[in-house]
Amino acid sequence: MLTAKKLPIDDIKDDVIAALNQYQTLLLTAPPGAGKSTCLPLWLLDLACLSDQKIYLLQPRRLAAKNIACYLAQQLGENVGETVGYRLRNESKTSKNTRLEVITEGILTQIIQHDAELSGCGLVVFDEFHERSLNADLAFALTRDIQQGLREDLKILLMSATLATQAINQQLPDAIALESKGRSYPVDISYQAPSNARFWRQHALSVLKSVVNAHQGSILMFLPGTGDIRYLAEQLQPFMPENMTLCPLYGELSLQQQQQAIAPAPRDHHKLVLATNIAETSLTIEGVDLVIDSGLENVAIYDVQTLNNKLSQRSIAKSSAIQRAGRAGRLQAGHCIRLYSKDDFERRNEQSGSEIQQADLLPMLMEVARWGANACAQLPMIEMPNAKNEQLAWQELTDLGLVSAQHQLTGDGKLAAAFPCHPRFAKMLLAAAQLEQSQQVEHLLTLACLYAALLEERDIFSAEQRADNCDITQRIIQLLQQAKKPQHLRIIQQAQRLYRVANQQHSHINNNKTAGSANTTKRFCNNATQLPLQCSGLLLMLAYPERLAKQRDHQGNYLTAYGKGLVMSNNDALADKKYLVAVQFFQRQQTLAIALAAEISLSQALNWQVVEVASKTQLHFDHKQNRIRCANQQVIGSLVISEENTRQKLSAELLVECWCQQIRKRGLSWLKFDEQTQQLLLRWRWLNQTQNHLAFENVSETHLLTTLEQWLGPYLADIISKAQLDKLNFSEVLLTQLSYQQQQIFNQLAPSYFTGPTGRKCKIRYSLDQAPIVSLPMQELYGVSITPSVGDKNHNSQVALIIELLSPAQRPIQITQDLVAFWQGSYREVQKDMRSKYPKHFWPDDPANAQATRKTKRHIKG
Structure with a gap:
């Protein structure tokens, strides 16, 4: 083992070892740079209580996981993959001798789902647990469930810079807490707020221009998103000194590109690293002694209106601001420039909101059901999701046919759980594999895999290309035409992985018959001209059945199967299509605007039996005839596919419902209230206002409209025309809400x-x-x-x-x-x-x- 310099964490080494020998759960708080990620894991390899057992060290980010694994292996004088290895999505370096695996939280969940007792594992370490991602919360809950129900000997270590929160301590009453004081160099904080917060980018550019030539050292700037990084990188390029390299650092870069950004700069050379919050924890960028903090971050928040994750820019919490500033003092004294005011900092929340309260819950609930639980409350989670959001997510999974009404995985659900993608796309891939065979449509599964991979990435079209172009098939064409672009290549590689899993699952369904084997050996198609793009809408409806949309009264105006109204630019090529599948949409003023869509042939969907049509008797008010008509409708959710008028006898219940809808739409003034009725209402409302001890029924216009079924409904059961409705004695109708005695009091007092x-x-x-x-x-x-x-x-x-x-x-x-x-x-x-x-x-x-x-x-x- 290489001789490492002494780190602050070494001061509590004996305490940590004693605690792990005696207790099953340990909470360790240590500031950045203390050595909890790069020193402490190596102690664990020598613990007698963990002899010959595997240790999983969890990191919230792939870049940190790989770099920490490489660093730890280097400290042992070994290559990564021997004693210390790593396992990431689509990449791993381990061997039969690997005892310490550095992994991401999602990987641990998959390990647990395949090995419910974590056989051979003695300790699970959750690093940077304060970041509280959805994956981390779920992985912890499953690990804790194993510890409490199956493996009393399994140990859990939670590590963070700001972990000791009241909520976590309450959830883990059996745990012992330790703290390392750490060692950090002084960081001088200054504030340079923009005069107008809307133009913070230009202000950030101005600050950078003033420091890149004057500062002798490496600079790390925190920005909210990749678009901001690209903008500043482009604008700064002409002003960069020769001895300073500009390096972007964000999650969408390849691991190799990310490692280049954090690698030490050559002698007498410096770096300007423009990073998202990926650089907030775990990673140390050598030579950085100046941090510039925009004070902003981009967060994916699940929007129940659009059923999509919406990227929102928000101010970071105080804890994140402190973490960012601390990056300047990891190796030497430093300076931090905050591009916001001190008053702004003081007003910020102490901690960021947890992801479990603002994320799409479908992937997590699939894992909960796969584990055998039918509610989050059955797992020892640090924090429960919002009850309403959880209920809605369970219903979505039920509608997709992936879980039963009792929240247990269905047959399709068990197969879908094996896919490394969102449950909606897993459902699409399962169905596509079956349809490709049953309908004899070549490359249908390939196209479905490409859509699944494409939709889990940001839109590959530029802002200019997106204008008046919602057609998702155009993205597939460009994706394959420009397959060598890094983002495009990443999407295609993910599609190929999904294709392999889909074939395995389809072969399993067909008991490894010839059809399934033939699919397995088929070459993955990378040529857009060979793809059945005309089936795009049908495939996407399998993932989003509620987003089937029908054109309404005019071009570019649509209604979805689940009742949401959508709009599209009249100039869009899809704006005149009768039926679409609206894959993504966004809030624009008071409406939902379509961002991505595909045309769908409804007749093909019906022929392939991928959509169910229901029959419904519907009454509607004929404005020309001023009467109620009856029609037999064929419907898909809220969409009327066809309609035929009928003369059948109208049921009282439907008549009442139709009249009430019409009155609410037109307002109470649509009813023909004579002078007597209007005076009655005035007297009644006056009594309710001045004689509230009488507790008479509320007869405000709002309440009368809300309760139409109660006070007016009984008189509507055999009325079919507006002329009949107008002949009602509304004074008598209204007075039936009062008893005889109340009516006497009414006339006496008013x-x-x-x-x-x-x-x-x-x-x-x-x-x-x-x-x-x-x-x-x-x-x-x-x-x-x-x-x-x-x-x-x-x-x-x-x-x-x-x-x-x-x-x-x-x-x-x-x-x-x-x-x-x-x-x-x-x-x-x-x-x-x-x-x-x-x-x-x-x-x-x-x-x-x-x-x-x-x-x-x-x-x-x-």
């Missing part, structure tokens, strides 16, 4: 009329903005010394009426809500005016004690 001393009935006008109003001649109120009121006197909630006093000519002369005050006050002025205008009428000096009258003075005297 009467329609006020009856004055002369016996005249005057209509009371109710309002929700002020007290009710009644209008009548002033002479008919003589002798009234108490202002009339409505409401419940026994409950002290009566309301005085607003009295509009009229002249003998029925013109308003005064408004009051206090008759006593009026008689004693402003009446004198009114009296003088009235006597001059209407001398034949009676205008007493003491109206409060006079006799109310409708007559003139001559008739009174007589």
Whole structure:
């Protein structure tokens, strides 16, 4: 073994070894650079309790896994693949002598699914566990389940720079926690926020231009995404000094390209590394003493509206900002420039949101079902997903036929679980293999494999190419025409791997008969002209059955089988197609816009029996005839494929449903409420507003529309025309919501009329903005010394009426809500005016004690 320099982690070596000898679960917190990834694993090889047992060391990223494996092997003086090896997706270096395997979390899940007891493994180490990826959470839950139920001797070590969170400690009450203080060099922090956050790229470019020539050392800049890296790399190229190399570093690069970015720079030479958060942990880039932090990251968040992962840019948490700054002080004192303000930093969340709350759950739930559980709650997970999101994901898997109603894998589900791709695409590949044979369509499986690989990568079209071009078949053509481009080559290689697995599964279904063997030996097709591109929509519908879309009222406007409306540019080549499969779409203002789609022949889908059509009796309102019509429909989900009018007797239930839909669409004003009904509603709403102790039914417009079935439904069961509907006595219909006793109270507390001393009935006008109003001649109120009121006197909630006093000519002369005050006050002025205008009428000096009258003075005297 090579002699390594002493690292901070060495100070707690004895404690770690003692803890692993005594306990089954250990939590280790150590800051970046302490040696937990590059030193501690080698101690494990000498532990007596792990003698002759395998150790799995998990890393969240492929680049870190490979580099750490190579470094550890070098420390032992061996080649990687001997005592220390690595296993990644599609690449591994191990041997029968390998005891320490550095792997990614997804690899561990697959190992466990094939070996439920982790036979021969003594310890699983989860490094950088604070990153809390969905794969890490699942791998930990399965490992913990084995430890608790099958292997009491299995040990688990969780390592992180910021691990000791309350939630994890609560989930692992049996664990012992250790901490390494670490050793880090001082990092000076400065803040250079842009004047306008929208133009942060230009600000970042300006900062870089100012430091690349002035700084004598290597620079690491954290950026949110690959597009930002490409933009800055292109803009910076003319300003780079001769002794500085510009190196991009992100996940889509090959491992070889990523290793070149982190390799030590030649003597007297420096690097400018433009990286995503792939460089935030585990990796040490030699010579870096300046970090520039954009403060941003791109995160894939599953959108339940589009059923796709949506890449969102967001501010990083404080913990990530601290990790990034720490990269400048790994090997020497350094400096960090944050391209945001100090106040902004202080306002940020302490930790990033966990992936399990924002990711597509389908792949994880397939593994949960494969393990034999039917809910996440049956596993010892650090954190449970949102219950509603989990329920929706289970339903999606059920609709795909991959799990049963009890969340157990179906026959197709067991086969699909073997594919290294999303469950939707696995379902497509299984069906494509069967259809290729049953329908005798050559290269159908090849095309399905290409689509599965293509859709798990970012769009290969540039932004300019994507404009008015949603056709996914054009991507396949370009993919194969430019097969040597790195991204294209990666997609094709993944398609070839999927093709091999699909053939193996199909051979298994056919019990290794000749047909299956012939498929296995078929050469993978890389020529677009040989592919059945006309079947693209059909294949993609197998993965996304709910995304079958039919053109609606005009070009570029579609409705999907699961009821979502989609739009497409009128200039797109697919905009005039009657049926599409909308593979991907995105939110654009208030609508969902199609990003990728393929035309589909519905007749072919029906002939191949890959889509089910249901029969449905549907009522609809005929606006020309103003009546309800009945039609027999053939439907796929929300899509009406064909429709035929019928004269069959309409059921009461369907009639009520149709009328309620129509009324809600048009609004309550569409109903022919006469004056009586409108006044009834005003009185009722006034009572509910001022006499809420009565607890009468809510009759607001919103509530009436919501509860149409309850109050109006019983009267709609035999109505088929709008003319019949208009003849309903809506006042009587509404009053049926009140008991007889309530109706009596209603009329008593909110009467329609006020009856004055002369016996005249005057209509009371109710309002929700002020007290009710009644209008009548002033002479008919003589002798009234108490202002009339409505409401419940026994409950002290009566309301005085607003009295509009009229002249003998029925013109308003005064408004009051206090008759006593009026008689004693402003009446004198009114009296003088009235006597001059209407001398034949009676205008007493003491109206409060006079006799109310409708007559003139001559008739009174007589």
